[in-house]
Amino acid sequence: MAVERSEPASRPDRGAWVLAATIIASSMAFIDMTVVNVALPVLQRGLGATFAEAQWVVEAYTLFLSALVLAGGTLGDLYGRRRCFCLGILIFALASGACGLAPDPIALIVARAVQGMGSALLMPGSLAILAAGFPAERRGRAIGLWSAASGVCVAIAPAFGGWLIDTFSWRWVFLINLPLAAVALAITWTKLAESRGREGGRLDLPGTVLATLGLGGLTFGLIEAGRAGFADVLADGSIAFGILALAAFFIVERRSRWLDQDPERSDSLWTERSSQLLRCTLQRGRQHFLTFTDSDCVIPFHSFRQPGKN
Numbered sequence: 001m002a003v004e005r006s007e008p009a010s011r012p013d014r015g016a017w018v019l020a021a022t023i024i025a026s027s028m029a030f031i032d033m034t035v036v037n038v039a040l041p042v043l044q045r046g047l048g049a050t051f052a053e054a055q056w057v058v059e060a061y062t063l064f065l066s067a068l069v070l071a072g073g074t075l076g077d078l079y080g081r082r083r084c085f086c087l088g089i090l091i092f093a094l095a096s097g098a099c100g101l102a103p104d105p106i107a108l109i110v111a112r113a114v115q116g117m118g119s120a121l122l123m124p125g126s127l128a129i130l131a132a133g134f135p136a137e138r139r140g141r142a143i144g145l146w147s148a149a150s151g152v153c154v155a156i157a158p159a160f161g162g163w164l165i166d167t168f169s170w171r172w173v174f175l176i177n178l179p180l181a182a183v184a185l186a187i188t189w190t191k192l193a194e195s196r197g198r199e200g201g202r203l204d205l206p207g208t209v210l211a212t213l214g215l216g217g218l219t220f221g222l223i224e225a226g227r228a229g230f231a232d233v234l235a236d237g238s239i240a241f242g243i244l245a246l247a248a249f250f251i252v253e254r255r256s257r258w259l260d261q262d263p264e265r266s267d268s269l270w271t272e273r274s275s276q277l278l279r280c281t282l283q284r285g286r287q288h289f290l291t292f293t294d295s296d297c298v299i300p301f302h303s304f305r306q307p308g309k310n
Contacts, residue, residue, distance in 0.1 A: 015142065017191035018133040022126035023146055025089050025184040027153040028096075028177050029119040032061065034154055035161035036112075039170040046170060049105035059223050060109050064116030065123070067216030071208045073124030077197030081128045086188055088121025093181035099174035132195035210249035217242030 036043075036058055044054045076084035095114035102108035126146070134142045164172040221239030224232055 014191070015134060015138070017187055018129060019142060019145060019149075021184050021187040021192060022130055023149045023153075024180055025085070025122050025188075026126040026146070027150050028092060028180050028184075029065075029123050030150050030154045031157040031161075032096075032115065032119075032174075032177070035157040035173055036061075038158050038161040039165055039173045042165055042170045043108075047102070047105050047108065049108075053105040053109065055227070056109050057105070057112055060113040061116040061119070063216065063219050063223065064113045065119045066219040067212050068117060068120035069124055070211045070215060072120035073128065074203070074208065075121070076125045076128055078203060080194050080196055081125050081132060082188060082192050082194045084121050085125035085129060086185055088118045088123075088125055089181050089185050089188070090118070091115075092118030092122060093178055093185075094118075096174045096177035096181070100171040128197070129192065129195070133192070204253075206252050207249060210245050210252060214242050214245030214249055217245055 040054050040057065043049065043057065044051075049057070072084070072088065092115055095111050095118055098111035099108055099115065102111055127143070130142050130146055131139060161173050164170075164176065217238050219242070221235050221237075221242055224235035224238060228235055230236065
């Protein structure tokens with residue numbers, strides 16, 4: 001059997017710290033999925049970005065998050081959830097600073113891609129830390145509180161982002177993450193115990209590469225399809241490539257677990273939590289596709305396509 005090594009949050013104060021750290025960190029990542037849309041018209045005018053560059057400010061984050069989230073969760077299981085969670089927060093914070101100081105659209109797009117990489121570590125890490133930090137009888141309630149708090153943050157993000165833009169600058173949509181990241185890092189490093197999912201495991205390199213290529217190709221294809229339609233060659237080719245890579249991933253992982261005498265100790269990337277992450281990732285890609293096809297959601301883009309209009 002796989003050995004789950006952690007120090008449970010049996011005391012109420014320890015559980016409160018676990019919730020505080022995971023809610024603050026994951027809320028940063030969730031908020032950045034929505035609040036940037038509010039800043040796009042002002043951001044485009046301020047940086048002189050084209051319509052395509054403004055779209056990629058949103059899409060670069062989604063693409064790298066979706067492609068790497070499965071690998072990010074596995075790295076936490078193997079090398080330490082707290083360690084990878086902190087690394088994800090640090091990467092996200094540094095990238096947020098780079099976004100806030102970006103001198104041109106290309107620099108902002110690159111920084112947003114790095115933000116997505118950080119989110120791919122901290123988002124699965126937050127759920128894993130919650131699961132390891134609470135006993136079974138309290139785990140469901142803890143995850144419910146985490147989900148509710150994250151949902152509230154996402155709901156108020158557009159209004160809060162608009163206030164930041166009107167009061168200060170669009171750059172503060174990104175810079176506000178720095179103090180939040182500092183608090184989350186301090187709590188995580190000083191109050192949370194380290195945990196791992198498997199003892200003696202190794203990184204499943206073939207599975208990691210195939211999962212990253214598959215999720216990345218599928219997400220990119222949905223992004224392009226939402227913008228150019230499913231008749232677009234690039235969109236269709238990317239989706240087909242993603243499906244083929246994911247099919248190869250399932251075959252490789254199935255063979256790996258079948259050959260291993262103890263599947264629970266297998267190095268396979270495919271676990272129950274991995275399947276949950278994959279379902280969340282595909283749902284995120286679907287939602288992103290709808291963002292660029294639903295007329296109500298595309299209105300913000302039309303408002304800044306023509307420089308003379310608000």
